[in-house]
Every structure is written in C-alpha cells, then in structure tokens.
Amino acid sequence: MPNQTLTSNSADIAATVAAFARLMDRMAAEHQPPTDVGISMPQLRCLHLIAGAGELRMSRLVVQLGVSISTVSGLIDRLVDHGLVNRRDDPLDRRQVVLSATPAGVEFLDRMRELSNAQFRGLISHLTPEELRIVHRSIEILSQAADRASPASAADSRKDPR
Numbered sequence: 001m002p003n004q005t006l007t008s009n010s011a012d013i014a015a016t017v018a019a020f021a022r023l024m025d026r027m028a029a030e031h032q033p034p035t036d037v038g039i040s041m042p043q044l045r046c047l048h049l050i051a052g053a054g055e056l057r058m059s060r061l062v063v064q065l066g067v068s069i070s071t072v073s074g075l076i077d078r079l080v081d082h083g084l085v086n087r088r089d090d091p092l093d094r095r096q097v098v099l100s101a102t103p104a105g106v107e108f109l110d111r112m113r114e115l116s117n118a119q120f121r122g123l124i125s126h127l128t129p130e131e132l133r134i135v136h137r138s139i140e141i142l143s144q145a146a147d148r149a150s151p152a153s154a155a156d157s158r159k160d161p162r
C-alpha cells in the first residue's frame with residue numbers, strides 16, 4: 001500500500017520523476033556500450049528478463065513485455081543468432097518454448113552491468129562525503145520500497161510464519 005504522505009504530494013513525486021528522467025537521459029547519452037555485440041535495447045531488455053528468471057517461457061516474456069508473440073519471437077531469434085539465448089521446447093508442454101541465457105549472454109550482461117557501474121562510480125565520485133551518504137541512503141530507501149511494491153515480495157510476506 002502506498003505511503004499516503006507521498007501519494008498526496010503529487011508535485012513532489014512529479015519533480016522527483018522528472019529529475020530522475022533527466023539523470024537517466026544524461027547517463028544514457030554518455031554511456032558507451034560494447035561495440036562487439038550489436039543488440040538493440042528491446043533485445044537487451046529481453047536478455048535481462050530471461051537471465052533474471054533463469055528460465056522463462058516465451059509466453060511469459062510476451063506478457064511481461066506487453067507486445068505480440070511475433071515481436072518477441074523476432075527479438076529472441078536475433079538473441080539466439082548472437083549466441084546470447086538458448087531456446088528449447090518445454091518437455092511438459094511442447095506448445096511452450098523455454099528460454100535461458102547462455103554463458104555468453106550472462107557474460108554480456110555482466111559487461112554491460114560493469115560499464116554502468118563504472119559510469120555510476122564516476123558520477124558519484126564528484127559528490128562530497130555527506131552527499132554520498134545521502135545518495136546511499138536514498139538508494140537503500142528506494143530498494144526497500146521496491147521490495148514492498150513487488151508482488152513476489154508480498155506473496156513471500158504472506159508465507160512468512162512470524
């Protein structure tokens with residue numbers, strides 16, 4: 001359930017979202033992705049979702065992305081061609097296709113993550129110690145809010161015997 005204090009202050013929320021969007025736009029403009037594997041942002045998003053899940057049915061990926069099966073199929077074809085994703089039939093339901101990241105796909109995501117981390121480290125290296133503590137605490141707070149907002153987190157808390 002959203003915090004009523006934050007929810008009622010839509011101007012602050014809008015300003016915070018706008019500031020975050022400006023930061024992300026600036027970081028994206030300065031980000032230099034690896035040039036040895038040319039994949040699109042939609043393909044990268046698919047790879048992130050697949051790797052995060054371990055294994056993911058194509059039908060679930062379609063739902064998560066909110067696009068057609070033919071669109072996802074094309075994205076996956078290119079990821080398979082690049083050797084970043086494996087695709088196989090589900091032995092329990094041959095109508096289903098199961099996707100998983102290959103070791104090369106996991107390595108590619110690790111390289112992308114390290115590039116992003118290096119960029120972020122460079123950015124926060126310009127902060128004062130006090131500003132850095134504020135940013136660190138803010139990220140912790142956002143992470144906790146994400147945990148509370150996650151449906152999986154809510155389901156886990158219902159299972160908790162405490």
